[in-house]
Amino acid sequence: MAGLSRRTFVTGTSVAATWAALSLGGAQFASAAARERALAATAARAVQVTGTTLDQVATPVGSGAYKRLTAGPGWPLVVRGDLAAPGSGRDDRRTGLASFVQFSDLHLVDTESPVRFEYLARFTGAAYRPQETLNARGVSALVERVNSLPGGPYTGMPFSMVMATGDNTDNHEHAELDWYLTVMGGGRLAQNTGDPAAYEGVQNSGSGIYWNPELTFQDEYKAKGFPQVPGFLTAAGRPFDAPGLRMPWYTTVGNHDDSLEGSLPDFGLLNDLYTGEYKLEGCNDAEAAQLMESLRRDPAGAALLLGKLLATGDLVRQITPDERRRPFTLKEFAKAHLNPAVTGAGPYGHGFTSDMVSSGKLYYTFRISEKVVGISLDTTNQAGFADGSLGTAQLRWLEQQLKAHSGHWYDTDGRKVTGGSTDELILVFSHHTSTSMGNLLPDPRNIFEKRHDGNELVALLQRYPNVVAWVNGHTHANKITAHGHAVPERAFWEINTASHIDYPQHGRIIEIADNGDGTLSLFTTLIESAAPYGTDFGSTSDTNLAALYRELSYNDPNGRVSALLGSGQDHNTELLITKPTR
Template sequence: MSHSEAPEGCPMAGTEPVSAINRRRFLLASGAAAAVGTAGTTAAFLPRPRRPHSAKPEPAVRAAAQRSAPHATTTLETTARLGGAAHPGTYRRLVSGPGWPVVVRGDLAPPRAGREDRRTALACFVQFTDLHLADVQNPLRTEFLRSRTPTAWRAQEALTVAGAVSLVERVNALDGGPHTGLPPAFVMTTGDNVDNNSAIELEWFLTLMSGGRITPDTGDPGAYEGVQNSGLPLYWHPGDAALRDLDKRRGLPLIPGFLDAATRPVTSPGLRIPWYSTVGNHDDLPGGCLSPALSDYAVGSRKLLSVPPADAAAYAKALGSGDDPKSEVLTAILSRNKASARTVTADERRRLCTPHDYLAAHLDPAHAGAGPVGHGYTEDHLDGDRMYYSFQVAENVIGISIDTTYRSGHYEGSLGTDQLRWLERTLAAHSSRSYDADGRLIRNPGADDAHILVFSHHHSPSMTRRPDAARTDEPRHDGAEVIALLSRFPNVVAWINGHSHVNRITPHGHATPARSFWEVNTASHVDYPHHARLFELVDNEDGTLSLFTTLIESAAPHRTAPDFDDLSAVGLASLYRELAYNAPGLADGMSAGVQEGWAGGAGDRNTELLSTARPGAPHAQ
């Protein structure tokens, strides 16, 4: 399934209220001089060149931060925008538009004047999320749901590998963060690295990140066997001039040779910096929400492309309720419609990956790339198939990656009791002061104080207490419980996640500064707006920390070839972005509201997030 984050019948994560910021006023103010806000307010500014710091001798990390480092283009300088007027049935080309300035968010701590000249850079890293590398010919995909809603299938899905390679190229060009000059130390992926939980997609992902040749093709190596040459008008047929399909009626172009180009080998340079991995529901389950019991269909030779309306409605209802962990509804639909399914070439490489498979593949030295071997996981994690760990982000900065997935047919997230207790112990090990559930101060004299960053796939609204049919003996814990736990530890700076496909930044605990932190939710790299996020953590040496978040796009040019005749890897990466921007509801008359919802408001994009430096934490005053 291509869009199981929010199947029909379930509220879209992107429909949560967006930040109430007057966008026109914000854009008018974007070129103004730096402004300083007060607690609970925001102010927009463009990053200023750094001045030398002379208050005290410079350690190596501070010296690196003070240099005026060049950096690859980010959304501070320019962003992809739809050109032309929004008219139904019109395909809109992308142009380079103005960048987004930084919004200072003082929800949790006041921004104090002069902090730009006092700062000590602590850490710099990049977040990838929701790459959804997709084998679009996989027989277990359920594109047929598009008969109910146009967004259930993406016209750009065949280009996920080309688009992701371009994102790796962008990160490799980042010499230094725009606010500190520190080069990124690592990339963290926050899940849904693949789309169908298949072994071949996992191989593509690990090769993408560590470097090598990828052939985004399965089944018959001489013939495409997916929906885009099926003859069904439900799907965009880029090479069929005679078929007036649904997407051509929406304005999508005729591109001869598209499918051949999309399945050609592409070479990833691999990241030049270490990378870490966090698991998402699509990494753990086929389609992100189906039962592992469907493995035989994934490696089989029958691909269902369309079903009667009643079957589509029944499947959508099962997805919406989440009460079919064994995927019995889909199994019945697949069986009932077998005779009308397309015959495709069976491929064992599409086998579903167990958690053990996923861990073992990460631990394979062939995929070490720039390191570390395992990318956060170790041989010890194979005992019990545990997918959570802690790691050193930088000196006095700790990262914690948690596994929020269900392992039995559901796209929502949760934590089991064992992992929640592990998380509590890990937080306590790095916080000399904490609070109990009643708010009483607890001293942890043996703790090694550090600033703490937590990473997960699911964001807090998508985590529930739904029982996990694969782990029935363990109670599950929702997002509210995770927020409550993180709020007990003053050293927690941020919880960084994905899943929603929306840019959203939420302050937690603003009533009690010592127990507050930021939740930073980043949009996907498969849907509009195709963003990753660059983070820079600094100590302002005035009792506050600043976490800078800067959105980045892939290295592909915003403009595609005028006649769509550039089908090189770079040309496909540009087309990947442009097709996503022309998805139903984006390029037509609904564009303004949908774009604001998915890209987030001004305060969800390029930001400076202030928080109080905690007592006992490094550099706190």
Template sequence: MANLSRRRLLTATGALGLLAVTPAQALDRALRETTKRAIAPAGTTLETVGIPVGAGFRRLAAGPGWPLVVRPDLVEPKTGRDDRRTALTSFVQLTDMHVIDAQSPARVEFVHPFIGSAHRPQETLGTHGAAALIKRVNSIKGPYTGRAFDFVLSTGDNTDNHEIVELEWFLTLLNGGTITPNTGDPARFEGVQNSGSTLYWNPASSVADMYKDKGFPLMPELLANAIKPFTSPGLNRPWYSVFGNHDDSVQGTFPSGVPLVDGIYTGSVKIEGFSSQSDAAKLAQAMRNSPLKAVELLLNFRGPIRRVTPDARRRPFTPKEYVAAHRDPRNTGPGPVGHGFGPANATGRDLYYTFQIASGVVGIGMDTTNRAGLADGSLGDGQFKWVERTLKAGSSRYYDTKGNLVRTSAADTLFVLFSHHTSTSMDNLLPDPTNLLEPRRDGAALVALLNRFPNVVAWVNGHSHRNAITAHRGATPEQGFWEINTASHIDYPQHARIIELTDNGDGTLSLFTTLIEADSPYEADYGDGSPAGLASLYRQVSLNDLHADPGLMGGTVDRNTELVLAKPF
């Protein structure tokens, strides 16, 4: 949290007088104060939060909720604002769902000792966990405004390996319908988790793998249950999506469109290990910083293989097909048609758009992926200038690049921007192979642009898999805005976030950010094959992943917050 002193934080949260009491008493008081300010906290982390219990393979239990933390980084809040505030919008951010075909041959699970995200022991249950999260969203509303959600937006990495079947599952999850989370052989699982390799958790086998060495139990029916059909309720609100690197690239890293690589998807050969640890380490290193070298190493990689059942549905989709699938009338669901993508996006080249959030509030969906590959992103110069034009068209006044105030005849609009990448992960300036001569713009350039417009209130994004909220100060208080980053739904803690924008009636606005968990039990029997039970196990296994990072939870200032900013007009 930039430049926020401990005293200011304590003053803003009403906690200065709590220093003499115990931490438990302070938390209890803070929660009571939070409950007073909230209208509808039920079903959110204001009410209850899962907490790890036990040793070894830990379970989850219901714990006390997280209190509201007021962030005065940009402007000091004024008293009495709860009695004056007017709701402008309320919506939900989903992010990094990584809907995954866990049996695909076009995966590199074997590098997980070097890149933890290459394989997760919970990934076979991802669709069940996502359906439980959607069920939660459908049952709640804005906790501080009581306003029904205007929309839901998924900020990229909606699929894990940009496969046609993963996209079908993603669309069915959000629109509602039956999913059979299985590819290849319709009668059995053919992924690494029944390979017998000690590199992976083999839940149905007694093989002494590296996960069981850390306490992972036997779950003999897990894989069989994971591939059975089940039904997603679908969202009961309009929804949108933006494009992420995993929606564009092989494993979110290798550049797409390389025929030999794309051919691996629908083939019958799956690499399940490595012959040389040093070769696996070299491949992992190339995946971080050299996309073309990574392709070369992948095509020449050697390791234990498995023959699997080919499946044409594993074919990678293109950006054009991603848009077409969203615009297909069969996938309209609760709407809107195209879920943000219109005729201008049909070529798949320019995957950015605007949409009306509510009266006086407009959303901007950006495409921060770089078609050259690698995980991090940037903006093409054409899109960067489009964002600038869009902001100018909705601003009665803004600042030019020299800091001079420019006045226009435009009506004022509040803007909320959405993207996959964060300001600090937009440093991939490699030339886009679809437009080699176009300059790329990094995150710092985008922040500087947004700071020129007082009516930009927030930039909402994902990619980091981490809860983090950053204040971006401008030259004047009203030029500041908030960057809101939320943890993924594949790595623990598997959160989504409610965001409510209010007018406080005193020259300030507030953004309330409240985290939510999936609607599934904190604990389930290991043999529970019901959709709710599998969603519960999805969360519990993710808690125990060997590569789990406790830092993804974020601090108290990154979770349930009130972010105060100056009203620009």
């Protein structure tokens, strides 16, 4: 397969056969030979596939409840002609316009924080994950993967940047923010708060509802095949050197970056609990159900109930206080990016400016490449709950940016309006997706401002032909959606990428190419971290811990592997779209 040239394959295979082979993607192949043919077709069309899921993918093996992972066959390219037909010979005419990488939902997490809800994992798997103590190492291994790649697999262009589309931290603590900035920019860190010489979280609590990796007793996780790993927690908390990205990187804000556990409005009432000496490690079923209901319907009530349980609960552990756990505001979030010590490969501020720190308006425009512009939005709503929306001021600002970079657009009545001489391709970035922007509660930042949902944002973007994609996260799932099937000039792709806290722990390469026939191709290629697939339960090396991070996430009994993984149409794709013209 590695010896096939793109031209040899394309000229030796009919267009119809090529289309069929490349459309198989993640479907069930009739035979191993059919998969090999699809993979060969994929490799033939690419400049290179090594280091991506076009080449190999983590694959479970074994018959027990706990699965080990190994390197399995890659996922072939899926050509999606939902919005424009794929023309023959486009590979030989292809001109690269942009190449970059998306990270999403990294969730740099303080697992020893007093303000966490691990005991609610019975209701929501996001409350506790057995792999979370290894999170910083896992994200650092993803950075290593990006650094190792020469560029996009289809254009060959070096990456111009990495964009992290929100939930960069888990519980908006200063310690988590420091870890995020260090993992992205490079430096030494230890994913540890409180006592630097001891782990003080639920994974050595002795409670059977958590995985206790260093203890011998049979907790619920070991009953499902999870291993005992001597020295695991000590190793997880020790310092290590993160290489940092070798290319510019930008940050988009997510709901976990601005609220308690991504769901509760933070008015500073729980700051003393964050930095205090008590951690709740469990509660009875009735209290857990009450707290879960409050999280869903009454965020303020949930905060008060948590405070009460910490003060009076039976399963409260005394831990080492730590001021680094203090929650940050969004203004402090932006300000931290302006520290010259975290500039790394740049740019200074990573999208944020001193004006944003003053105003708290964390949305901006930036250049991805010579002909492609990016717009980063803040879709968070500090009224509480996980989903988002946009305020009127930001929606108007967005429309101004769209006009500034478009040669023409359509007004709300469908009439064509000619703009200035600027005519560039536009990509929009946000944390929330079109279907998770229904939180229209008044935002405390501007309580009298109207909020706007995902449907309104889709309608706005469809008025601007230069918008080719909206890239986002939040759902922790791989999903690619076509918007605007009926009118080619009103169409764009929504590219939603999985998290790096839950399996499958993907990042995504996105390339834009001009096909020279009136269409553009957006190539989306998933990547896994540089950690090896195999693990050793007797090793606590940094490399093995990063590998365990992936394997434990696959086996998390509260995880949703099949739902988050997506289908072949959400993995490695070529997304066709009509090229905007004047």
